[in-house]
Amino acid sequence: MNRDVLKTPYLNAFESLQGRGNGGNPSWVREAQREAIGRFAKLGFPTTREEAWKYTNVTPIAETSFRLPSLQPQIELSNDQISPFLFGQQNWHRLVFLNGSFVPRLSRAPSGNGVKVCSLKAVFRSESRLIEPYLGQLIGRDADAFAALNTAFLEDGALVYLPEGAMIENPIHLIFISHAEAAGIVSHPRVLIVGAGNSKATVVESYVSRGGGHSFTNAVTEIALGEDAALHYYRLQQKNGNSFHIGTTQVEQNKGSHFLSFSISFGAKISRHNLNVNLAAEGSECTLNGLYLTSGDQHIDNATFVHHPKPHGTSHQLYKGILTGQSTAVFSGRVLVRQDAQKTDAHQVNKNLLLSEQATVDTKPQLEILADDVKCTHGAAVGQLEEEALFYFETRGISREKARKLLAYGFANEVIGTVQLDPIRSALGRLVFERLGDFSCLPEALKHRDQEKDLSDGGL
Amino acid sequence: MLEVKNLHVSIEGKEILKGIHLKVRAGEVHAIMGPNGSGKSTLTQVLAGNESYTVTQGDVFYQGKNLIEMSAEARAREGVFLAFQYPVEIAGVSNAYFLKAALNEIRAHQGLEELDAVDFLELLKEKMKLVKMDPSFLNRPVNEGFSGGEKKRNEILQMAILEPKLSILDETDSGLDIDALRIVAEGVNQLRNPERATVLVTHYQRLLNYIVPDYVHVLLGGRIVKSGTKALAFQLEEKGYDWVKEREPEAGEGVKTK
Numbered sequence: 001m002n003r004d005v006l007k008t009p010y011l012n013a014f015e016s017l018q019g020r021g022n023g024g025n026p027s028w029v030r031e032a033q034r035e036a037i038g039r040f041a042k043l044g045f046p047t048t049r050e051e052a053w054k055y056t057n058v059t060p061i062a063e064t065s066f067r068l069p070s071l072q073p074q075i076e077l078s079n080d081q082i083s084p085f086l087f088g089q090q091n092w093h094r095l096v097f098l099n100g101s102f103v104p105r106l107s108r109a110p111s112g113n114g115v116k117v118c119s120l121k122a123v124f125r126s127e128s129r130l131i132e133p134y135l136g137q138l139i140g141r142d143a144d145a146f147a148a149l150n151t152a153f154l155e156d157g158a159l160v161y162l163p164e165g166a167m168i169e170n171p172i173h174l175i176f177i178s179h180a181e182a183a184g185i186v187s188h189p190r191v192l193i194v195g196a197g198n199s200k201a202t203v204v205e206s207y208v209s210r211g212g213g214h215s216f217t218n219a220v221t222e223i224a225l226g227e228d229a230a231l232h233y234y235r236l237q238q239k240n241g242n243s244f245h246i247g248t249t250q251v252e253q254n255k256g257s258h259f260l261s262f263s264i265s266f267g268a269k270i271s272r273h274n275l276n277v278n279l280a281a282e283g284s285e286c287t288l289n290g291l292y293l294t295s296g297d298q299h300i301d302n303a304t305f306v307h308h309p310k311p312h313g314t315s316h317q318l319y320k321g322i323l324t325g326q327s328t329a330v331f332s333g334r335v336l337v338r339q340d341a342q343k344t345d346a347h348q349v350n351k352n353l354l355l356s357e358q359a360t361v362d363t364k365p366q367l368e369i370l371a372d373d374v375k376c377t378h379g380a381a382v383g384q385l386e387e388e389a390l391f392y393f394e395t396r397g398i399s400r401e402k403a404r405k406l407l408a409y410g411f412a413n414e415v416i417g418t419v420q421l422d423p424i425r426s427a428l429g430r431l432v433f434e435r436l437g438d439f440s441c442l443p444e445a446l447k448h449r450d451q452e453k454d455l456s457d458g459g460l
Numbered sequence: 461m462l463e464v465k466n467l468h469v470s471i472e473g474k475e476i477l478k479g480i481h482l483k484v485r486a487g488e489v490h491a492i493m494g495p496n497g498s499g500k501s502t503l504t505q506v507l508a509g510n511e512s513y514t515v516t517q518g519d520v521f522y523q524g525k526n527l528i529e530m531s532a533e534a535r536a537r538e539g540v541f542l543a544f545q546y547p548v549e550i551a552g553v554s555n556a557y558f559l560k561a562a563l564n565e566i567r568a569h570q571g572l573e574e575l576d577a578v579d580f581l582e583l584l585k586e587k588m589k590l591v592k593m594d595p596s597f598l599n600r601p602v603n604e605g606f607s608g609g610e611k612k613r614n615e616i617l618q619m620a621i622l623e624p625k626l627s628i629l630d631e632t633d634s635g636l637d638i639d640a641l642r643i644v645a646e647g648v649n650q651l652r653n654p655e656r657a658t659v660l661v662t663h664y665q666r667l668l669n670y671i672v673p674d675y676v677h678v679l680l681g682g683r684i685v686k687s688g689t690k691a692l693a694f695q696l697e698e699k700g701y702d703w704v705k706e707r708e709p710e711a712g713e714g715v716k717t718k
Contacts, residue, residue, distance in 0.1 A: 391548075392548040398536075409553070414552050
């Protein structure tokens with residue numbers, strides 16, 4: 001089959017968007033969009049012959065026809081309908097997007113002192129110059145085909161802008177809801193987070209579905225952190241099983257900045273998250289943790305890339321996966337330490353637990369170290385539950401089935417325990433249990449969790 | 461309470477136990493002694509229900525029920541407890557949660573209500589004092605990063621909470637300093653009562669200074685070759701296992717492949 005054909009619907013859709021004037025985007029954005037569609041036309045959808053996509057076949061995504069949401073009538077959502085996505089936190093700041101479009105009615109954002117938490121569209125209208133140095137610049141000209149598509153179809157998205165020294169206590173929750181009843185829809189959510197020097201915030205991104213329809217979400221998040229800025233970034237992908245999700249998070253860190261990421265992938269039929277961090281200046285630090293759960297015939301891919309161009313950078317990665325059914329998962333973690341990046345401290349661990357004979361995982365650490373005075377380690381493990389441990393549970397009266405779930409939960413707990421945001425940590429515990437199957441002692445366990453907190457911090 | 465009749469056990473085709481006879485009544489403490497490789501640990505694992513071992517011949521009755529036909533979890537719920545020689549480390553599951561899950565399984569089996577968090581903590585704190593365990597161990601994952609002695613104490617803590625009818629202790633004294641040994645022994649002694657029985661498996665006589673057994677058995681080459689009272693343990697300590705071997709030549713030199 002000629003793969004060029006697969007690009008055609010996207011190229012045509014771009015033409016018709018151009019005809020509509022790109023929804024009033026500023027000229028510099030429109031320029032970037034034309035460039036991006038050109039790039040996509042040149043690259044086309046990646047194939048498994050490319051090293052970076054060797055284990056993830058995106059042909060099913062490319063072959064499915066999707067409609068752009070703006071050509072569909074908007075669906076009304078009520079507060080109640082979004083409450084399942086809120087981690088029980090009504091008081092968090094939030095921006096809600098439905099099929100890519102901002103829904104002001106469901107959103108509540110902080111403001112004042114130069115802080116901007118709003119839709120990109122709003123900034124395009126008023127002060128697009130503020131974000132011109134960042135939007136599209138961080139992802140750069142070497143964006144992959146999906147990121148290029150996202151830019152080409154950029155209509156709306158979220159902006160979190162923190163001026164010098166701004167600190168936002170309350171987490172900012174960006175919720176991207178795909179709602180597709182019948183016809184498949186595609187959306188290209190875009191997020192820009194700028195944390196100027198000494199700023200501090202927590203941003204949570206949720207990619208979720210309403211209804212069982214199939215959809216394709218192609219997300220890009222750009223993050224720029226100034227000197228000594230700190231950002232905690234949680235990313236939850238929990239789409240329905242008929243959907244596709246591709247996302248890239250591109251991070252640029254300045255001197256002494258601190259970036260903590262937690263990437264959670266539970267949903268979608270085919271899913272990939274690229275997390276690229278450039279520790280662009282001395283003494284910057286990132287922690288990249290992740291948890292993925294796959295079941296049925298799901299496929300989840302996590303690709304991280306940490307670039308250490310400067311001295312005294314630190315990166316720590318811990319990704320864990322639990323696989324059941326015939327599902328597949330991929331972890332590829334590239335760490336590049338440049339010659340100048342002396343005293344780099346880079347660690348990477350990926351561990352996988354296979355709960356079925358048919359599940360498979362490909363784990364590919366890739367360390368390129370050009371500096372000589374560095375501390376770099378990596379480890380990858382794929383295992384099954386140990387018979388010895390199961391027997392130990394059984395001798396204490398705990399059934400084999402329950403023992404399997406508890407052991408699997410325990411496996412996940414090592415990384416869940418690193419989540420500092422309580423509502424997310426407990427939601428994660430619940431989600432993991434749900435995915436591991438009906439577990440009768442769970443409600444009891446969770447109900448008592450808070451009371452026992454002084455005793456059992458960090459999970460069960 | 462426990463009756464083992466002509467028990468033969470093999471693993472991967474290799475016969476380890478070659479006809480064990482043992483009768484333990486409620487209220488009794490039995491010590492099973494023997495050199496390495498005599499089959500002591502195998503006996504404890506088989507009694508606890510480890511399916512890696514195959515019972516090729518013989519019977520085991522526990523409270524009149526055929527123990528061999530019961531799953532490991534069913535045995536535990538009926539009151540059989542094994543304190544492991546090498547307790548397993550369980551990542552990510554806290555000691556407190558593990559204990560509570562186990563206790564509530566056993567209580568449910570006994571038709572009792574689950575203990576709520578408050579009552580459970582109360583019980584836990586009381587029992588932890590018994591084994592002189594720091595409360596910080598409750599939040600730590602089961603046995604993970606515990607020293608050898610801490611692991612053994614944790615086994616005794618589990619025993620104290622689950623209150624089994626038949627406790628089997630596999631080399632619980634090994635690797636313990638004298639203080640830890642005393643604590644462990646105290647834990648065991650506190651549980652002693654006319655309704656419960658204990659089987660202690662040990663290499664050395666030392667533990668028996670603290671837990672005084674009613675009977676001592678010598679396991680050699682997969683058979684119990686000698687039984688007696690506490691005095692037998694002293695004789696063994698003094699004369700070594702060779703003394704028994706000389707007197708019981710048919711006991712052989714240890715495990716042999718059939």
